[in-house]
Amino acid sequence: MLTGPSAIRPGLPEEKDVLLSPVLRTEEFFRFLNDAVQAGGKVLSGGVRVELDNTESPTGPFLSPTLLRIDGLKGARKIECVQKETFFPLLPLIVIEPEEDDESLGRVIEFINSNEYGLRNSFWTSSEKTIERVVRQVNNGGLLKINDSHIGFVPWLGTHGGTGLTGGPFGELNYPLLRTTHLQGVSIGHGIQPRKAVFEYVASKEDVK
Structure with missing residues (x-):
């Protein structure tokens, strides 16, 4: 069994175990992503558009499940994907300071x-x-x-x-x-x-x- 983001794959609505649906306004997703990266966030996985067969593509209608690492609680609320509801396959993982x-x-x-x-x-x-x-x-x-x-x-x-x-x-x-x-x-x-x-x-x- 696949685990992690790779197990969350795109597909047609009638296919079993499909969770990803197409995203029409991907520019909003990349705005959130770029904002986090500029604030010091690191992309651990995903962050790209993909086709139905899960291959990366600049015109793909799906978004690869994206995991972001953000170090420290201080200032994290200022990052848009932490502050707001994004409704994208975008998960910020905040690692707290010692x-x-x-x-x-x-x-x-x-x-x-x-x-x-x-x-x-x-x-x-x-x-x-x-x-x-x-x-x-x-x-x-x-x-x-x-x-x-x-x-x-x-x-x-x-x-x-x-x-x-x-x-x-x-x-x-x-x-x-x-x-x-x-x-x-x-x-x-x-x-x-x-x-x-x-x-x-x-x-x-x-x-x-």
Whole structure:
């Protein structure tokens, strides 16, 4: 079985295990990408247009899944692909700086809470102490998943929106009786692998179709 970005391939809608669809406005994607690179980001994979057979092409209608490395939380929010919702196969991976005072978690939580969209958060850790602190202090979002992907909650997003620019704090259904209450769904998973959490959910949705 293929793993990593190479397993996410373009294809026709009726083909099984196809996740990539064509992108009409690729200039916006490359604007995000170039902005990150100019800010010091490094392209670890992808960053090119590809054809249906996954070969690189300057006119390809698909975008190769792109993984960016961004070093340090400081200044990361100023990079557009970190600050905004891109809706492209573009994932910024922020590698935090070593901390002399061992307060890396505190700075990560502060960074999460600074997201102006505040929609969903997925946090992975094996430490029970860390889980307790994250659940207690992460307050930005309509959904917090611990050791699981937020994708599995998609059918219920109507009742759990965001706290910022996305969804609204009362969910997209905007229940009148809940307008004075901040809702945040919290789920804690155990023994779940990140890849399975995402791709097995996608496969199960295909089976339903």
